[in-house]
Amino acid sequence: MRDQDPPPGRDEKNIAMLAHLLPLLGFLIPGMNIVVPLLIWLTKRNESVYIDHHAREALNFQISLTLLAAIWFALQMMLVGLFFLPLVPVVVILALILMIRAGLKASGGNYYQYPFCVRFVN
Template structure:
């Protein structure tokens, strides 16, 4: 007397409400917010946007990665500036980095809001 196991159940249907691709307007919005979030929260904003919305949009992933790389570069420049404050020139370096980074972040957000790519002219690309 042989007992055969019952057949396996059929695969479950995909659940509705899974990760959907972002609409074009949402892509633009999140890419621009990824650029501007660096003003308030440094590299944490672009990193969160890259991790949350990057899998749903290649554009958001690319632009938030660019913003993250820029924020890391800015952090390094701030560290160098703070170290050089003992020689007084560091104060000017910190101010220059702040002004230039603010201008570049606003320019990047405006380009992203229009759906265009933006590459920072002064950026070390740590993350590809």
């Protein structure tokens, strides 16, 4: 926890956790992986520094993943090969692990920053 910030309450922890875990809906409904953390960030960023941090981190991570998927898809179309296909399960599993870890940290009252993430939203 940051020294200057008050400890987050139970509701703040739950919303922060949901900002990390609800983007899993993106596997069922395309685009939800970005929409969910964006909505949480836009609606709660002025109410809580804790939620602001976690929703922004989740949003940046989901944007980074989406861009990575778009680049992978473009390379597949240009190269018309299966060279990059074995990397897909590794990236998906790594993303799931990082999202679950971030959700656990958020529910525990800790700040978390995703590794391998471009910070688009500051």
